[in-house]
Amino acid sequence: MKKTFTINISGTVFHIEDDAYEKLQDYLLKLKMYFGSDDEGKEVVADIENRIAELFSEKPVGENVVVTMEWVDEVIKVIGMPEDFGAAEDDEPVTATGKRKRRLYRDPGHRVLGGVCGGLGAYFNIDPVVLRIIFVVLFFINGIGFLAYIILWIAVPKAVNTAQRLEMRGQEVTITNIEKSIKDEVKEVQESVQRLKKSDTYAKGQHTATQVGDVAYNILKVLLKIVVIIIGVILIISGFFGLLGFISSMVVGHSLVADWPLVWSPDLQMYGFLGHFVTPGALTLGLAAIGFLAGIPLLAMLFIGTKLVFRYKSNNTAIILSMAGVWLISLITLVVLSVGQAGNFKDKTSLSTSQVIDCQSCQTLYLELGEDKWGDYSGTNWKIDRFKVVNADGEQILIGKPKLDIEKSSTGNFIVNVKKKSRGGSQSDARENIESITYNFSQKDSTLSFDPYFIIGGDGRWREQEVFITVKVPEGKAVYLSESLVKIIYDIENVSNTWDGDMIGKFWEMRPEGLVMKKEGN
Amino acid sequence: MKLENTKAQMRKGVLEYCILLVLDGKPLYASNIIQELKEAKMIVVEGTLYPLLSRLKNAGLLSYKWEESTQGPPRKYYELTDKGRDFLGELKSSWSELVEAVGKIKSHKDK
Numbered sequence: 001m002k003k004t005f006t007i008n009i010s011g012t013v014f015h016i017e018d019d020a021y022e023k024l025q026d027y028l029l030k031l032k033m034y035f036g037s038d039d040e041g042k043e044v045v046a047d048i049e050n051r052i053a054e055l056f057s058e059k060p061v062g063e064n065v066v067v068t069m070e071w072v073d074e075v076i077k078v079i080g081m082p083e084d085f086g087a088a089e090d091d092e093p094v095t096a097t098g099k100r101k102r103r104l105y106r107d108p109g110h111r112v113l114g115g116v117c118g119g120l121g122a123y124f125n126i127d128p129v130v131l132r133i134i135f136v137v138l139f140f141i142n143g144i145g146f147l148a149y150i151i152l153w154i155a156v157p158k159a160v161n162t163a164q165r166l167e168m169r170g171q172e173v174t175i176t177n178i179e180k181s182i183k184d185e186v187k188e189v190q191e192s193v194q195r196l197k198k199s200d201t202y203a204k205g206q207h208t209a210t211q212v213g214d215v216a217y218n219i220l221k222v223l224l225k226i227v228v229i230i231i232g233v234i235l236i237i238s239g240f241f242g243l244l245g246f247i248s249s250m251v252v253g254h255s256l257v258a259d260w261p262l263v264w265s266p267d268l269q270m271y272g273f274l275g276h277f278v279t280p281g282a283l284t285l286g287l288a289a290i291g292f293l294a295g296i297p298l299l300a301m302l303f304i305g306t307k308l309v310f311r312y313k314s315n316n317t318a319i320i321l322s323m324a325g326v327w328l329i330s331l332i333t334l335v336v337l338s339v340g341q342a343g344n345f346k347d348k349t350s351l352s353t354s355q356v357i358d359c360q361s362c363q364t365l366y367l368e369l370g371e372d373k374w375g376d377y378s379g380t381n382w383k384i385d386r387f388k389v390v391n392a393d394g395e396q397i398l399i400g401k402p403k404l405d406i407e408k409s410s411t412g413n414f415i416v417n418v419k420k421k422s423r424g425g426s427q428s429d430a431r432e433n434i435e436s437i438t439y440n441f442s443q444k445d446s447t448l449s450f451d452p453y454f455i456i457g458g459d460g461r462w463r464e465q466e467v468f469i470t471v472k473v474p475e476g477k478a479v480y481l482s483e484s485l486v487k488i489i490y491d492i493e494n495v496s497n498t499w500d501g502d503m504i505g506k507f508w509e510m511r512p513e514g515l516v517m518k519k520e521g522n
Numbered sequence: 523m524k525l526e527n528t529k530a531q532m533r534k535g536v537l538e539y540c541i542l543l544v545l546d547g548k549p550l551y552a553s554n555i556i557q558e559l560k561e562a563k564m565i566v567v568e569g570t571l572y573p574l575l576s577r578l579k580n581a582g583l584l585s586y587k588w589e590e591s592t593q594g595p596p597r598k599y600y601e602l603t604d605k606g607r608d609f610l611g612e613l614k615s616s617w618s619e620l621v622e623a624v625g626k627i628k629s630h631k632d633k
Contacts, residue, residue: 010595035573040580044572050595051552051568057594080567 004066009053010046016067023072024052034082036165037109048079102170104312105159106152114153122168123310144247155303155314182222189218232308239301246294286337292330296323345464349430350421357414362446363477364507365414367404369484370442370449387462388453399453402439402467403490406479408510409472416441416448421466433463441469452487478509478518533564539617540564541574542583542602542610549601551589575600583609 003018016024031048035041055075056067102123110118110128117135121128138145159168192215300323307314357365386401409415420437424430439454454467469488473479481489483504492503494515507518537559544550544558552571559565578584583606586598602610 012595031569040573040576044576047552047572047576047598048569050598051572054553054594054597078568080569082569084567085569085573 009056010050012053012057014053014056014067015065016072017069020067020069020072023069023076024067027072027076030082033169034085034166036159051079103164103167104156104306104310105164105168106156107165107168108158108160109165113149115158116149116152116156119156119159119168120152144244147243147247151299151302155306155319156312157314182226185218185222185225189215189222192218228308232305235301235305236309237305239298239303239305242298243295243302246291246298286334289330289333289337292326293334296327296330299323344425344429344461345423346425347427347430348421348423348464349427349434350419351431351434352417352419354415354417356411357416357443357448359414359443359446362414364446364480365471365473365477366447366480366482367471367485368447368449368482369487370440370451372452398456398462400456400465400467401452402450402454402469402488404450404469404471404485404488404492405490406471406473406492406508406515408514409474412474414474414477415472417468417470417472419468419470420454421464421468423463423465430463433465437465437467439467439469450485450488473510473515475510475512478507480507481505536617537564537570538574538578539610539613541571541578542606542613545584545600545602545606546610549587549599551597551599553597555600578606582606 004015005018005021007014007016007021028045028049031045032041035044052075055078056071059065059071104123105119106115107118107122107128108115110121112118112132117128117131120126120131135145135149138148157164159165300320303319303323306312307316359365388399388401390397390399418439418441420434420439422430422433422437424433436457437454438457439451441448441450443449448471450469454465456462456465468490471479481504486501486504489500489503492500492515494503494508494517495511495513496517498517503517508515509518510516540559540562541555544555550558552575555575556565556568556571559571560568565571575584579586579600583603584600585603586600588596589599591597
């Protein structure tokens with residue numbers, strides 16, 4: 001006794017036995033998978049269903065005719081299994097035995113946007129939904145999901161015809177499979193070695209030579225494949241993490257991966273940092289240019305890496321040309337911008353202010369470095385030459401080191417002269433830049449404290465500002481250079497030609513011939 | 523190199539030409555085409571034909587219309603379009619060129 005179902009194929013009703021039904025359903029499913037779920041595929045499957053209905057109808061008609069297993073087998077034999085169809089629409093011959101090597105494609109049959117996740121899912125045997133969630137999460141973390149998706153969308157070809165769809169779900173790319181294919185090749189090498197050995201006894205010289213070449217070629221092929229895969233993996237890993245680090249430092253300002261030793265990730269807020277050096281309009285453009293300049297090689301690494309490992313087909317020339325094009329444009333933009341920025345340094349001016357130190361009775365003036373207000377702030381701490389960007393209470397401030405010199409005073413008083421210098425696009429521009437410089441020192445009895453830094457206030461930008469402090473010492477009087485001053489003293493002339501670093505912690509007396517080191521005590 | 527593979531390749535190359543030839547002059551539905559091709563031993567399994575028909579139709583060489591059948595489901599009758607006829611004409615001349623070429627080479631050998 002067998003259970004029967006009533007089914008409807010192309011508008012005709014049939015009774016069909018339980019097992020025959022299952023077989024037929026399985027067959028139709030295979031056809032659907034083979035032809036795909038786009039319009040063309042659906043039409044072909046519908047046509048074949050139509051034909052199946054027709055074949056069933058040709059059987060002797062009776063009121064209670066039931067489709068049996070034999071009928072279904074017969075029909076399948078007549079219409080054939082997908083692998084017997086031959087890749088009539090593809091140039092490569094289909095190998096009936098064994099599945100094809102799996103390749104990465106975008107899957108138009110399972111797509112939300114470009115079919116990237118569907119294709120990746122097919123490739124890695126993962127539910128595309130999982131991948132989509134990962135992409136969305138990565139998108140919200142720092143945008144890398146978005147970027148990666150776009151790259152894959154552009155670079156990975158769509159599985160258009162049936163052969164490609166078969167390749168998409170072809171033989172799994174697992175470690176064991178890679179291992180197997182390498183083993184196969186190793187075997188090939190061994191066989192060719194063996195052939196060589198056998199032939200040695202009775203082969204002619206020339207024949208042997210070609211066989212030696214054969215062996216060498218095979219060994220080389222295997223080695224090359226392994227090397228290519230290793231290089232590909234390295235490229236993918238470094239390209240991916242490089243991009244991750246780069247994007248997070250560009251966009252978010254602090255890197256997610258800052259603690260990963262493998263990764264290059266400048267831990268600074270690019271925009272804020274550069275803002276101290278470049279005008280705002282140029283900055284955005286410049287940053288974009290920098291982004292492309294550094295990002296494109298990383299993208300290229302990723303692209304080449306995935307190509308080496310997954311071996312998918314793509315329009316290489318177009319991708320490489322467009323990458324190179326954008327890269328060159330960025331380079332040119334950056335050069336043009338830099339030239340434009342140079343205009344901001346065209347003119348220079350200086351401003352001096354002198355202050356008489358009110359300490360008639362002082363025989364010796366004690367010079368020391370004031371408190372380093374910025375020393376406590378950790379955060380970004382970028383030094384360029386004598387300049388530094390510090391993070392103070394959430395604000396970034398550009399500060400610079402002054403230079404301190406000692407000269408002979410032409411009067412009988414101690415005088416401190418502060419000379420500020422700056423460059424600018426014009427004289428007035430340079431003067432404005434000077435006005436934004438703040439520098440202070442303070443006096444307490446016979447002690448002068450010099451701030452360790454001058455501050456470039458407001459939205460002041462770096463225009464080669466300099467602050468020169470000159471302490472003028474009258475003849476017969478002396479100064480004591482405290483050890484902390486080592487940070488700012490700059491090429492102080494003295495009789496003994498003592499180097500700056502050795503002048504600290506000592507008393508120096510101004511004599512007619514210049515500064516002379518005084519013995520300890522007075 | 524397998525004989526079967528080479529044969530299949532050769533058949534595959536002229537299959538489209540044969541379909542167009544079969545349809546030349548009279549509209550037919552899939553089963554008729556299959557019958558003709560099977561008799562000529564051009565195809566082994568019927569499944570080969572359907573994707574080809576669909577492709578030729580999408581290329582604008584064929585068109586079809588539905589017709590009711592006395593037994594079984596309605597049938598798709600395919601016929602050549604104007605473009606299909608032109609295409610077939612081209613194929614015919616290049617086929618005779620091929621046959622001539624092969625014939626020439628063979629007769630050369632036989633001498």
